[in-house]
Structures are given as structure tokens and as C-alpha cells.
């Protein structure tokens with residue numbers, strides 16, 4: 212049975228179609244990434260999965276339980292770490308976690324609460340009031356809260372936004388352990404390096420639609436070879452090199468190349484055009500390149516050979 216089954220989910224906010232018919236099957240034990248630019252619909256989808264928002268049509272089930280008609284059972288299977296930090300400031304960390312356990316009807320949950328606090332480096336803050344915690348510490352409590360009922364499915368909505376390196380490492384160690392032990396993990400993040408490292412499979416959302424869905428390695432293989440990063444000191448890129456552009460940012464260009472021998476004709480073209488190179492690097496393609504290409508809506512760029520045939524050399 213799928214951990215999360217999303218079938219043709221649509222959601223509209225007034226005139227804005229935030230989700231335009233999303234279908235996804237996330238299997239038990241997967242570490243799944245949900246990526247997309249700001250406004251793609253990730254949080255809307257997660258709120259629908261968590262039962263905090265209603266879709267206009269379509270269905271979502273968690274371990275077979277419908278998130279609307281069988282809300283309590285679905286919710287019990289799910290731990291959600293939301294983006295926003297919202298707490299009752301008058302309770303201590305331990306009290307907050309005990310209360311959350313209470314919502315799920317769990318008494319005598321202290322052993323697991325202690326383990327979660329230990330793994331998130333919260334033990335020495337157990338008796339501190341929530342209002343006295345730093346932002347990073349509050350985020351740890353948010354993660355702990357989502358895990359108090361040992362949910363088989365864990366959904367993390369940008370859990371590492373604005374947090375320090377130490378928390379990132381602690382968090383990923385613990386979440387990876389839970390995943391190895393069989394928990395399904397769904398992650399949204401804007402840190403593509405993090406997604407590439409953690410996720411087995413990735414869906415990319417754009418304007419409320421799934422525009423890519425594959426294993427992380429297969430997505431990266433879409434962009435075979437390497438890329439030449441060129442920072443020009445003056446002018447634009449010669450027209451003959453335009454078909455190689457994977458993405459551009461001002462005077463910085465990422466050009467598709469297969470290997471080192473492809474670099475020389477590019478340099479020759481730049482020299483001929485009188486371009487001055489400020490910086491240059493050859494780099495393996497990564498998830499960020501795939502993301503930029505898919506989100507930019509560009510078609511796959513031509514290979515160097517094809518350009519040479521048109522007289523680049």
C-alpha cells in the first residue's frame with residue numbers, strides 16, 4: 212500500500228489555480244523530495260495532505276486512509292513539520308511534547324520524548340520555556356512535536372530554512388535514521404544540494420503541476436556530461452554559443468559540454484568575439500542544473516558538436 216496516494220488534486224484560491232490536478236504515489240520507506248519555486252503549490256499540497264486545507268477535487272490517502280473522510284486515522288499516520296514557528300510560549304519543551312502526545316491519546320510517552328529530545332540536542336532545554344528559546348531551538352521542538360507519535364510518514368516543509376549547519380546535520384542524521392528504520396519521509400526544500408543528497412526520488416512542481424517526476428539519479432542523468440561556467444567581464448555571449456546555454460545569470464553562463472575537448476572551440480569563439488573571461492570552471496551537472504532547466508522551460512540545449520557543424524570553430 213502506498214504511504215501517500217495523491218489523485219488528481221485541484222485547489223483554487225479565487226482566480227488563482229494553485230494546484231492544477233496533481234497525482235503522485237509515494238511508496239512506503241521512500242525519501243521523497245517535493246521541489247518547486249516560490250508559489251509552485253508545495254505548501255498548499257502539504258496542507259491538504261495534513262488535512263489543514265481542503266482540495267476542491269481529487270483525493271489524498273495516507274496508508275489507505277482518506278485525509279477528509281477518515282481524518283483521524285490519516286492524521287495518526289502522519290507527522291508534519293510546518294514552515295511556520297507557532298507555539299504556546301508558556302509551556303516548557305517537555306510540556307509541549309507531552310501535550311502533543313496527549314492529542315494522539317498517548318500517555319507514558321516520556322521514553323520516546325526523551326529519545327527524540329536527545330537526538331535533536333534538546334535535552335538540556337527540556338525544562339526551558341518555549342519563549343526563551345532561539346529560533347533554531349524552536350525549530351528543533353517543531354520537529355520533535357511532529358515525531359512524538361512515531362508517525363510512519365514524516366512530512367517536512369522547508370525544515371532547514373534559515374537554520375545553522377549544526378542543526379542541519381543533527382536533523383538529517385536523525386531523519387535518515389528514521390528513514391532507514393522504515394519511516395517514509397517527504398521533504399520540501401529550496402536547498403537543492405540537500406534534496407540531491409537526501410532524496411531517492413523527486414517531483415518538481417511548477418504553477419501547480421508536476422513537471423518532473425523521477426529518481427534523483429535519473430533526473431541528474433537528463434543533463435549528461437558537464438557544464439562550463441563562464442563569467443564574462445564584458446559584453447554578452449556570442450550568438451553561436453547561445454544554443455549551449457543551460458542557464459544564465461547576467462554575465463555568468465553555464466554552457467553544456469561533454470568533456471574537456473569541447474572547451475577549446477568555445478574558448479576560440481569567445482576569443483574571436485573579443486570577449487574577456489573573468490572566471491571559468493568545468494563542473495559536473497547537478498540537481499540545480501536540472502531544476503533550472505525544467506523551471507526555465509527551455510528545451511534541451513544542443514551539444515557542442517552540433518554547434519561546430521554550424522560553424523562555431
Ligand SMILES: Nc1ncnc2c1ncn2[C@@H]1O[C@H](COP(=O)(O)OP(=O)(O)OP(=O)(O)O)[C@@H](O)[C@H]1O
Pocket residue numbers: 224225227229247248249250251252253254255256
Ligand atoms: N490562502 C491563500 N489565499 C490565496 N492565495 C494563496 C493562499 N495560499 C497560497 N496562495 C497562493 O497559491 C500559490 C501557491 O502557494 P504555496 O504557498 O502553496 O506555494 P509554495 O510552493 O509552497 O511556495 P514557497 O516555496 O514560497 O513556500 C501562490 O501563488 C500563493 O500566493
